[in-house]
Amino acid sequence: MIVELGHFALILAACLALLQSIVPLYGASKNHAGLMAVGQSAAVAQFVLIALAFAVLVNAYVTSDFSVVNVVENNHSAKPMLYKITGVWSNHEGSMLLWVLILSLFGAAVALAGDNLPPGLRARVLAIQGMIGVGFLTFILFTSNPFLRVSPAPLDGQGMNPVLQDPGLAFHPPFLYLGYVGFSVTFSFAVAALIEGRVDAAWARWVRPWALAAWCALTIGIAMGSWWAYYTLGWGGWWFWDPVENASFMPWLVGTALLHSAIVVEKRDALKSWTILLAIITFSLSLVGTFLVRSGVLTSVHAFAVDPARGAFILVLLVLAIGGSLTLYAVRAPSMAGGGIFAPISREGALVLNNVLLTTAAATVFLGTLYPLFLDVVNGPKVSVGFPFFNRTFVPLMIPVALAVAAGPLLAWKRGDLRAALQRLWFAFFATLAVVLIGLYLAGFKPVLAILGLGLATWVGFGSLCEWAERVKLFRIPFGESWRRAIHLPRASYGMTIAHIGFAVSIAGIAASAFETERIELVHPGETLQVAGFNLLFKGTEKVPGPNYIADRATIEVRQNGATIAVLHPERRFFTLQQMTTGVTAIRSNFMADLYVALGDPDDKGGATLRAYWKPLVPWIWIGAVFMALGGLLSLSDRRWRVGVAARRRVPAAHPAPGE
Amino acid sequence: MKHFLAFALLFATMMPALAVEPAERLADPAQEQRARALSGELRCLVCQNESIDESGAPLAHDLRVLLRERIAQGDSDAQAVKFLTDRYGEFVLLRPRIEPATYVLWFGPIAVLLIAGTGSAIYLRKRRLQPEAAPLSADEQARLDRLMKEGEG
Amino acid sequence: MRRLLYLLPVALFVAVAVYFLLALDPNRDPSRLPSAMIDKPTPVFALDGLAGGKGLSLDALKGQVVLVNFFASWCEPCRDEHAILMKLGKDSSVQLYGIAYKDKPEDTQRFLQQLGDPFRAIGLDQTGRTAIDFGVYGVPETYVIDKQGRIRLRHVGPLTEADVAKELMPLLKSLQNS
Numbered sequence: 006m007i008v009e010l011g012h013f014a015l016i017l018a019a020c021l022a023l024l025q026s027i028v029p030l031y032g033a034s035k036n037h038a039g040l041m042a043v044g045q046s047a048a049v050a051q052f053v054l055i056a057l058a059f060a061v062l063v064n065a066y067v068t069s070d071f072s073v074v075n076v077v078e079n080n081h082s083a084k085p086m087l088y089k090i091t092g093v094w095s096n097h098e099g100s101m102l103l104w105v106l107i108l109s110l111f112g113a114a115v116a117l118a119g120d121n122l123p124p125g126l127r128a129r130v131l132a133i134q135g136m137i138g139v140g141f142l143t144f145i146l147f148t149s150n151p152f153l154r155v156s157p158a159p160l161d162g163q164g165m166n167p168v169l170q171d172p173g174l175a176f177h178p179p180f181l182y183l184g185y186v187g188f189s190v191t192f193s194f195a196v197a198a199l200i201e202g203r204v205d206a207a208w209a210r211w212v213r214p215w216a217l218a219a220w221c222a223l224t225i226g227i228a229m230g231s232w233w234a235y236y237t238l239g240w241g242g243w244w245f246w247d248p249v250e251n252a253s254f255m256p257w258l259v260g261t262a263l264l265h266s267a268i269v270v271e272k273r274d275a276l277k278s279w280t281i282l283l284a285i286i287t288f289s290l291s292l293v294g295t296f297l298v299r300s301g302v303l304t305s306v307h308a309f310a311v312d313p314a315r316g317a318f319i320l321v322l323l324v325l326a327i328g329g330s331l332t333l334y335a336v337r338a339p340s341m342a343g344g345g346i347f348a349p350i351s352r353e354g355a356l357v358l359n360n361v362l363l364t365t366a367a368a369t370v371f372l373g374t375l376y377p378l379f380l381d382v383v384n385g386p387k388v389s390v391g392f393p394f395f396n397r398t399f400v401p402l403m404i405p406v407a408l409a410v411a412a413g414p415l416l417a418w419k420r421g422d423l424r425a426a427l428q429r430l431w432f433a434f435f436a437t438l439a440v441v442l443i444g445l446y447l448a449g450f451k452p453v454l455a456i457l458g459l460g461l462a463t464w465v466g467f468g469s470l471c472e473w474a475e476r477v478k479l480f481r482i483p484f485g486e487s488w489r490r491a492i493h494l495p496r497a498s499y500g501m502t503i504a505h506i507g508f509a510v511s512i513a514g515i516a517a518s519a520f521e522t523e524r525i526e527l528v529h530p531g532e533t534l535q536v537a538g539f540n541l542l543f544k545g546t547e548k549v550p551g552p553n554y555i556a557d558r559a560t561i562e563v564r565q566n567g568a569t570i571a572v573l574h575p576e577r578r579f580f581t582l583q584q585m586t587t588g589v590t591a592i593r594s595n596f597m598a599d600l601y602v603a604l605g606d607p608d609d610k611g612g613a614t615l616r617a618y619w620k621p622l623v624p625w626i627w628i629g630a631v632f633m634a635l636g637g638l639l640s641l642s643d644r645r646w647r648v649g650v651a652a653r654r655r656v657p658a659a660h661p662a663p664g665e
Numbered sequence: 666m667k668h669f670l671a672f673a674l675l676f677a678t679m680m681p682a683l684a685v686e687p688a689e690r691l692a693d694p695a696q697e698q699r700a701r702a703l704s705g706e707l708r709c710l711v712c713q714n715e716s717i718d719e720s721g722a723p724l725a726h727d728l729r730v731l732l733r734e735r736i737a738q739g740d741s742d743a744q745a746v747k748f749l750t751d752r753y754g755e756f757v758l759l760r761p762r763i764e765p766a767t768y769v770l771w772f773g774p775i776a777v778l779l780i781a782g783t784g785s786a787i788y789l790r791k792r793r794l795q796p797e798a799a800p801l802s803a804d805e806q807a808r809l810d811r812l813m814k815e816g817e818g
Numbered sequence: 819m820r821r822l823l824y825l826l827p828v829a830l831f832v833a834v835a836v837y838f839l840l841a842l843d844p845n846r847d848p849s850r851l852p853s854a855m856i857d858k859p860t861p862v863f864a865l866d867g868l869a870g871g872k873g874l875s876l877d878a879l880k881g882q883v884v885l886v887n888f889f890a891s892w893c894e895p896c897r898d899e900h901a902i903l904m905k906l907g908k909d910s911s912v913q914l915y916g917i918a919y920k921d922k923p924e925d926t927q928r929f930l931q932q933l934g935d936p937f938r939a940i941g942l943d944q945t946g947r948t949a950i951d952f953g954v955y956g957v958p959e960t961y962v963i964d965k966q967g968r969i970r971l972r973h974v975g976p977l978t979e980a981d982v983a984k985e986l987m988p989l990l991k992s993l994q995n996s
Contacts, residue, residue, distance in 0.1 A: 334828070358785075364781060375837075
């Protein structure tokens with residue numbers, strides 16, 4: 006009965022979404038306040054109904070209601086409670102429900118938090134959100150309904166893939182969807198602006214917080230997925246250029262470009278139609294990702310079960326959403342010429358460069374991801390496009406991005422002085438030089454590219470610090486005065502600095518992977534494996550029962566200079582229901598380096614293969630991502646997003662007097 | 666699809682068998698290093714998007730051993746790779762060869778960069794030229810000069 | 819001209835959407851790989867047989883059109899297709915041979931005792947090397963070899979009635995008559 010309630014709530018939500026997509030739009034065209042206001046109530050009610058439906062499904066999982074097909078296929082009574090809950094979105098139907106839940110959450114947020122928006126714009130934005138909702142709710146109801154019953158109900162479920170029974174992977178999808186779906190708001194704002202035929206600084210100021218919020222969530226979501234791969238796969242790989250990873254990375258790249266181009270619209274009233282296009286493309290790439298993952302056109306480790314009807318349905322949604330918005334763009338955008346005038350060497354120019362490089366990078370990932378499919382469809386040869394392709398194409402594109410990140414923020418708006426900006430970066434320049442020279446000396450000129458990568462990270466990191474120092478006039482005015490300036494810098498400025506430093510930290514983590522040490526040996530109890538100055542004493546394995554698995558648990562004492570500094574327990578877990586074994590690695594991290602141990606095959610004398618790694622700076626990859634997200638959040642908390650349209654924003658610290 | 670599933674299951678049960686096992690390695694470190702570099706760029710056929718160097722699948726293990734045998738017998742890198750492409754096709758190469766079918770793939774990014782670069786250069790030029798399109802009137806010029814003087818003073 | 823520029827995104831999208839539509843063709847299985855061995859000479863092999871069996875070598879297949887099936891007792895889909903292999907085995911016009919892939923001889927024996935033995939001869943490929951020479955990437959796979967000893971077809975995955983009727987038999991007939 007409760008399950009039918011959820012089903013009914015979902016149908017009702019679809020009806021409301023239909024209402025939400027028509028009435029406010031009509032109201033806005035007639036400038037009828039009452040009709041426009043329908044959008045807000047509909048959006049909030051839609052969220053409540055979908056949340057109810059979602060709660061019903063969670064309840065069915067928690068209580069192991071095996072009369073529901075979806076629960077039977079993905080749940081098991083012996084599963085730990087955490088994974089009963091996260092099991093809801095471990096499968097296609099449940100994850101789609103989470104998708105629309107988040108969509109309606111953003112819709113409700115626009116309805117409730119959008120009091121400073123002109124009513125017409127808000128009504129149109131909510132109508133577009135409603136249309137997306139109609140599309141995906143009907144998709145769920147017609148092809149992927151999680152509330153279908155089975156009779157007679159089986160005694161127990163088929164359980165969930167053990168690989169998914171992991172805390173990192175359990176919370177990866179919600180963050181990812183917050184990002185993916187969050188960009189639906191910027192999409193709706195873009196389409197609404199095209200309908201109104203007007204984009205101005207105020208529009209950019211309304212859009213940017215939503216883009217920032219979605220971008221932060223996507224950053225965290227991608228980082229979690231990569232971290233999961235790192236600690237799960239037993240050898241420390243953290244990015245595979247797998248089609249599904251790329252599907253999340255492309256919206257991130259274009260979304261990053263969008264964040265930057267929206268600044269130009271806001272401050273300088275230029276790049277308008279380009280920003281609109283980026284907003285459309287970012288969400289379009291999220292939708293394309295959904296299509297790739299759920300239609301079965303690509304093979305991927307992550308792909309969901311295949312059903313051609315679903316693929317066809319999503320393709321129709323793609324054509325309506327992307328084709329429709331881009332057609333509207335072709336009609337309306339030509340009249341949106343921007344007004345700002347600026348020299349090529351200027352803050353605007355730097356942000357244009359950022360956009361050129363990031364969109365080219367996204368296009369490269371798109372090409373690499375879909376090329377095998379395109380060749381296959383035209384009966385061309387079967388090819389694989391793997392990491393070597395991306396290392397040769399994507400990575401070189403990131404080098405100029407990194408070089409420019411340090412200098413761009415030091416250029417003035419309208420007309421910048423590149424030479425003066427570079428002069429202000431003297432400290433970053435010498436720090437970079439020092440890192441490269443010391444690195445080459447210490448590492449014996451071996452992994453040259455990795456050392457240059459570390460140099461690049463130093464350049465970005467210290468360059469960002471120099472920019473901050475420049476703003477507070479550090480060491481050029483009395484310290485107290487600098488302190489006062491530092492306190493009064495807008496949060497958005499700190500947000501930028503922290504996000505750019507995060508970028509630097511990630512680059513360092515990635516570059517340093519060339520310095521890792523690896524040892525793979527068969528060891529017996531009492532034997533020691535040495536890796537990077539650590540002695541790993543293998544004390545044997547024992548059987549340890551888990552809730553739904555039996556583990557072989559190894560005990561390894563880590564000794565350094567004669568003292569035991571840690572005891573590690575890598576495991577191999579055998580899941581009895583699925584007859585599957587998964588590995589659990591043991592990692593000792595001090596945030597500067599990881600000691601990483603995975604347990605391999607046992608032999609018949611109580612021994613086992615151990616894979617041990619020392620991975621310098623590798624945690625920085627994810628620490629950097631966290632910095633980027635924190636920078637975004639800090640920027641999001643800036644006052645200027647909250648005050649009304651009329652409030653004058655601070656002009657970015659004017660750039661330094663001549664004659665310096 | 667079932668075929669694949671059978672293998673996926675097998676792959677899963679074998680997963681923590683880890684890639685590259687101690688017994689597989691070649692005695693000669695230079696040869697072993699070559700073998701690792703090569704196997705890192707060869708695709709594991711049954712596990713999609715993983716190289717045979719990283720994969721724990723049994724077929725990947727067999728292919729690693731085979732590759733090392735070829736190298737130990739004195740095959741060049743190209744010969745050892747050809748041994749596999751002869752049997753499994755170009756699909757095993759994680760880095761597709763540059764040939765007519767992959768021109769768009771390999772040169773596409775450069776083309777996009779050139780187009781985007783040229784487009785933005787034209788855009789930036791236009792932005793800069795616009796002020797010259799409407800020169801200041803004599804009146805405005807005089808006023809500007811006056812303001813500039815005040816500013817300096 | 820400027821207007822055309824703004825049409826570019828939607829034009830690109832239409833191209834991509836057409837590709838996606840073609841990619842949705844239900845007859846296209848993205849995980850299926852074409853064999854690189856088609857029309858190439860069958861790799862040389864000589865495998866031991868089960869206890870009392872005579873084994874299987876390439877020489878024994880020369881001059882006739884044959885079907886070679888890679889199977890294993892541990893492979894579920896192989897069980898699924900076994901009934902069809904039994905039918906093919908009873909057809910006197912079909913020369914069906916089996917290669918047991920990475921299987922213990924006693925397991926292969928038990929598998930065939932339970933389900934019947936459709937093969938004229940069986941080779942044991944315990945190292946999996948012969949399979950690699952054929953380009954096998956999973957079991958079951960079925961190969962058609964012509965009179966000149968060239969591989970003419972590879973079928974990946976379990977055979978179905980439809981595969982046999984539409985794919986295998988017509989090819990076997992035409993090869994036998996040539």
